[in-house]
Amino acid sequence: MEALELARWQFGITTVYHYFFVPITISMAFLVALMQTFWFRTNDEKWLKLTRFFGKLFLINFAMGVVTGIVQEFQFGMNWSSYSRFVGDIFGAPLAIEGLLAFFMESVFLGLWIFGWTKLPRGLHLMSIWMVSIGTMLSAYFILAANSFMQNPVGFEMNDERGRAELTDFAAVLLNKVALVTVPHTLFAAFMVGGAFVAGVAFWHLLRNPGKDTAAFHSAVRVGAATLMIAGLGTIITGDIQGKIMTEVQPMKMAAAEALYEDADSCAPFSVLTVGTLDGSRPLFALEVPCVLSQLATGSLDGEVRGINSLNEEYRVTYAETGIEDFSPNIPITYWSFRLMMGLGFLAMIVGAWMWWLVRRDRVPAIETKHGKLLLFSAITLPLMPLFANSFGWIFTEMGRQPWAVFGLMPTAAGVSPTVSAAQVWTSVITFTLLYGGLAVVELGLLIKYIRKGLPDANPPVQSEDSDEPLSFAY
Numbered sequence: 001m002e003a004l005e006l007a008r009w010q011f012g013i014t015t016v017y018h019y020f021f022v023p024i025t026i027s028m029a030f031l032v033a034l035m036q037t038f039w040f041r042t043n044d045e046k047w048l049k050l051t052r053f054f055g056k057l058f059l060i061n062f063a064m065g066v067v068t069g070i071v072q073e074f075q076f077g078m079n080w081s082s083y084s085r086f087v088g089d090i091f092g093a094p095l096a097i098e099g100l101l102a103f104f105m106e107s108v109f110l111g112l113w114i115f116g117w118t119k120l121p122r123g124l125h126l127m128s129i130w131m132v133s134i135g136t137m138l139s140a141y142f143i144l145a146a147n148s149f150m151q152n153p154v155g156f157e158m159n160d161e162r163g164r165a166e167l168t169d170f171a172a173v174l175l176n177k178v179a180l181v182t183v184p185h186t187l188f189a190a191f192m193v194g195g196a197f198v199a200g201v202a203f204w205h206l207l208r209n210p211g212k213d214t215a216a217f218h219s220a221v222r223v224g225a226a227t228l229m230i231a232g233l234g235t236i237i238t239g240d241i242q243g244k245i246m247t248e249v250q251p252m253k254m255a256a257a258e259a260l261y262e263d264a265d266s267c268a269p270f271s272v273l274t275v276g277t278l279d280g281s282r283p284l285f286a287l288e289v290p291c292v293l294s295q296l297a298t299g300s301l302d303g304e305v306r307g308i309n310s311l312n313e314e315y316r317v318t319y320a321e322t323g324i325e326d327f328s329p330n331i332p333i334t335y336w337s338f339r340l341m342m343g344l345g346f347l348a349m350i351v352g353a354w355m356w357w358l359v360r361r362d363r364v365p366a367i368e369t370k371h372g373k374l375l376l377f378s379a380i381t382l383p384l385m386p387l388f389a390n391s392f393g394w395i396f397t398e399m400g401r402q403p404w405a406v407f408g409l410m411p412t413a414a415g416v417s418p419t420v421s422a423a424q425v426w427t428s429v430i431t432f433t434l435l436y437g438g439l440a441v442v443e444l445g446l447l448i449k450y451i452r453k454g455l456p457d458a459n460p461p462v463q464s465e466d467s468d469e470p471l472s473f474a475y
Contacts (some may be wrong), residue, residue: 007079024387026137079420135241154176155176193383195230196352219355222360250401293305329403351385
């Protein structure tokens with residue numbers, strides 16, 4: 001394998017792995033803050049127990065997310081130096097603000113929340129976890145603004161003398177139409193993960209430990225399942241808007257998502273299932289629903305949707321200087337990642353609604369029954385459904401942009417570091433893979449350990465009057 005292919009594999013592996021932690025961090029910060037707010041307002045000890053329980057799981061995930069996220073930064077200099085030189089003036093600006101503003105905001109207030117149980121007034125302590133939640137969402141906004149430039153470059157001008165793109169309008173980058181729909185879509189999808197995590201863990205305890213902290217876990221299932229369903233509706237609505245913007249700025253990605261090879265003048269069908277050749281060059285069998293693709297792509301049942309073949313012909317002329325002959329991405333990957341993203345998301349909403357109904361009706365079955373065994377399996381797998389849906393969504397987003405690093409400006413092949421050898425990339429790929437494998441064992445081990453422990457004691461933290469008393473970890 002050449003350095004380019006290895007560099008792409010490495011970035012894909014580290015990005016997908018890192019993103020396992022991101023949606024949990026974003027959503028759990030909010031849900032823990034919500035649970036603490038319920039305790040603040042009601043003084044009901046069950047909400048204090050839930051805050052401490054899910055707060056500990058949130059902290060484990062947050063620590064792992066920070067460690068894996070740092071590696072992302074290194075790769076721009078190691079393997080993608082040509083890309084960094086070409087768009088560093090633009091791409092680096094929102095990332096710098098994310099690090100200096102949003103991430104520091106998260107870290108500072110998270111420290112106050114961890115060590116401030118006995119030092120801060122209850123109101124200020126509650127405010128600190130809400131600031132953490134706001135910080136995670138701001139981080140997402142700035143990172144997605146940078147990524148959206150890669151999908152739809154705006155707010156720049158080309159400096160032909162230096163051979164690089166230079167920032168001219170930072171507001172245009174932050175208000176990129178792709179970013180404005182991608183941010184809420186990503187946040188809603190993240191909340192699906194957090195809701196599923198809370199509901200799945202709580203329902204597991206209801207099945208495995210009946211009669212123990214039942215009221216608390218009932219409340220947790222309701223909060224988690226409601227979050228999952230509401231966020232799911234938000235994801236569907238924003239995803240519909242995103243599909244239309246994607247068709248406008250990246251028509252090839254939409255065509256690849258549907259394996260649509262020929263132009264559809266009107267009433268383009270949505271492919272539920274397509275079987276194609278191994279190289280993805282043509283379909284062999286397709287199960288289709290008439291007109292749905294036109295509605296998804298254009299907002300009209302009679303809308304025209306461009307196909308892969310005609311777009312390829314157009315791009316060969318428009319971007320002739322690149323020397324690229326085939327501008328279509330990997331069709332099987334884009335096609336199936338798009339469907340797995342949607343399918344797993346819908347399945348999670350169905351399972352969440354089922355759990356919410358059972359708890360609402362107080363009909364949680366015994367674990368020995370047929371339904372009990374099925375629900376136990378569902379509780380364990382529920383958090384993984386939207387989590388993998390998120391990952392498949394990002395695989396589709398990034399693979400669907402290929403062969404571009406920055407759509408219409410820089411091919412991916414032109415962004416790789418020119419002096420990095422395949423052997424050097426192999427070394428870092430193997431190192432990161434082994435490191436991430438070890439971290440996965442640690443992460444899962446810690447999560448399983450503390451999930452099994454169940455809820456902690458509900459003794460409210462007592463504020464200390466001794467200002468010289470050392471800070472202590474509240475968990």
